[in-house]
Amino acid sequence: MTQNADAWHTEVNVPLRAVVGNRELALDVVPETLRPGALDAPVRWAHVSELQDPAPYLLGGELILTAGVDLPGRIDRYVRGLRDAGVTALGFGLTPSVHETLPEPLRRACARHGLPLLVVPTRTPFLAVNRAVSVALTEAGQREQRRITAARETLTRAAGGGLGELTSSLAAVLRSWVALVGAGDVLASAHDAPAPLPPEVRELMATVRAGSGIRSATTELDGGFVVVQPVYPQATASHLVVVGRSHRLDGADRAILAVGAALLGLVGRAGSDAAELGAAATGLLLGRVSPGEAAWSLLGSEVVRLVAGAAFRRGPDEVARRPDWLRARLDTPLVEVGPGPRFTAVAGTAPAPEVLEDLRAHGWLAAAGSPVPAGR
The missing domain is CATH 3.30.70 (Alpha-Beta Plaits)
Structure with missing residues (x-):
């Protein structure tokens, strides 16, 4: 079991294919540098850098643009550093009097280390690439907000139908399985969740219960991802929401999960408190429970x-x-x-x-x- 932070996965981003597919930029992809899934990797920003080692100044997920003005002699080390820094792709700009063709050592290094390499033609200024990425990110952010708003309305309506309908609705919106787990790891509601929950998930639940403050935890399980978080992030987490699906939750998914978790907590508590209190009081009065x-x-x-x-x-x-x-x-x-x-x-x-x-x-x-x- 591995737990993942990957904070930048929660930020707005666009897949590399959205940048490559922009015909106005006329970018050429060097095919031998692409590994499976490379075009689906997230781009969170485009950044111009002529530093010989820009890695210390990067956050990960960038499309780095360079004209090779000060391309280091140890190109293999340069490319490996970009890859290790989490760079999504390297865009090399062809520039008269600097590099009119793509340097072969750079091509070979990117292919060897699996760093996608894009050739930026002379007619495409880096500013145009920056602007295109910025516009794509803005549009992606607007789509996410519309999706979150629609999901909030859907979940709010479903809450009127009780725990079962709300759980199923959250699962449909997130395209996942969902489980609401109460005190003692008792299953309060579920939709398509594995039964019983795997030991790795129970271990993750114990980790969340032992923590404090605003928290959630993620693990990889059987080729998919599982997220666990309390229904009340700052409470003592007697009730947990567990979500699992084949791919990682992005920023919009996590915002939707937060809404769903809060509603599950409210609906679950409204229904269960009265029932549990009634059962406990009855048991005590009749002497059936201690x-x-x-x-x-x-x-x-x-x-x-x-x-x-x-x-x-x-x-x-x-x-x-x-x-x-x-x-x-x-x-x-x-x-x-x-x-x-x-x-x-x-x-x-x-x-x-x-x-x-x-x-x-x-x-x-x-x-x-x-x-x-x-x-x-």
Whole structure:
């Protein structure tokens, strides 16, 4: 199992084929430098550089343009450095009195290291290439925004049909399988998800649950990609959304997933809290379950903590006083709000520092007690 950051995958980009296919640029691709999938590689910007070693100044995903004014003698090392820096392609501009033809050593080095090489004709200025890439990126960004807006509307409508319809809708929008996993890794809802979830996915879920703050995790699995993230990014992650498909999620996909995760959290909590509370209360009254068992069904833990909060400075506004607002932050359905205002909650885990800071920013000063067995 491998986890991947690849932050630039989440930025707007266009495939190399979109640049190569622009007839106005008249770019020639050197075929022997193309490896399988090379034309689908993302271009995030076009940059002109005549440095002998531009690699330290690159972010990855660039189309580097050079006229070879100061082409280094060790061309193999130059090309290898660009490849290792994550450059998507190298554009070589033919320029009278500098290089009227493509240098053979450069051709051979790009073929050897698998760095796509484009020949920019004399009539095409580098500025035209820069402008074409910029326009393509702008159009791609606008398409992403339209897609995100449409997906948000689709998911919002689906939320009215409950967890099952929302899960299926998210899977359709992302062209993936989706699973909503609750406390104790209990499957709350799923669409086309493998059952049971593979051990690698459960390991990834444990990693996310052990973290804090805004987080998600990605792994490669059986030639595809799996993403795990909490429904409430800054909560203690009792509910996780797991998404899997054959190709990596891009920036628009992640924005859509964030919307879907939030809606799954809201819809799931609205339906499950009442059912779980009712079942736990009934079991306790009839003596069929112990306090520890009731705590596990509600909180995913037989050890509980008391969390208390009081007004801080100006105090919470009307929204932050609502029990549902506090439930989402504290990741527990067991919240009581009283005069003062004050609140008391019973949670399975202590709020993370960033959650306490978020409460403070919204007018609550909160603290958590030591863990004790439920029912003591």
